[in-house]
Amino acid sequence: MTEIQAGFDWSDRYLLGYAPMDDTHREFVTLVDALLKVPDAELEQALTAFAEHAVAHFEQEDRWMRGSDFPATDCHVDEHARVLVSVREVQQELAKGHVDIVRKLAQALMNWFPGHADYLDSALAAWMVKRSHGGKPVVFRRDSAKA
């Protein structure tokens, strides 16, 4: 059951209204898309770039949570840590020449991200916006921005 995976495209439905997080999430999508599409010869470089991004992405959110007394930190931090463990394992497998496992990781990340963003990141984004502006996040989506 080999699935052909075209790629991972950004969608404005991923916007959460906290700009620093939205910028990071765009980068996440771009780097996972590269993991799906680059030729095998460029896969190690793409995986290194993704791993560096993932560390910074998750550290940034963990820092926001811990620095703002966010009430539901633990399961979110744990989920980040689990993803990083998988990334490290896949880096080791790639070093042994296992290319397919990188593509599988990329597909798993593509499937994982929307749920993680909806259930965990969105609460943090709302919290961060509320702290800085005292209100709910304003999300400008392309289809609503022209109204």
Ligand SMILES: [Fe+2]
């Ligand atoms: Fe995130």
Ligand SMILES: [Fe+2]
């Ligand atoms: Fe997160």
